[in-house]
Amino acid sequence: MAHSKCLACRARVWRDGPPADHLDDLCPGCGGPLEIVGDLSELVGLRSLRARPRGLAYNRPPDLSARISAQIRETIARNDAERRRRIDVERA
Ligand SMILES: [Zn+2]
Numbered sequence: 001m002a003h004s005k006c007l008a009c010r011a012r013v014w015r016d017g018p019p020a021d022h023l024d025d026l027c028p029g030c031g032g033p034l035e036i037v038g039d040l041s042e043l044v045g046l047r048s049l050r051a052r053p054r055g056l057a058y059n060r061p062p063d064l065s066a067r068i069s070a071q072i073r074e075t076i077a078r079n080d081a082e083r084r085r086r087i088d089v090e091r092a
Helices: 064-091
Strands: 002-006 011-015
Touching: none
Parallel strands: none
Antiparallel strands: 002 011
């Protein structure tokens, strides 16, 4: 786990993987460069811009996006059926 901080936002950011993989990462808050944190005490008082693993984002059901795309497909199918019905009525 790599810890970085953004002094402009006074924010801390967690990333998975070794710090060396994240040297070019930008701040999710302001898009500015992040500073790798060597000592965790540097993080005290900074707000978190990314939840730790098993935080809120990770509690979302994994099938959520599948459910959303199924709903979108249903809506499109319904609209198509409706349009076909209207065309049929106009032709009659
Ligand atoms: Zn920032």
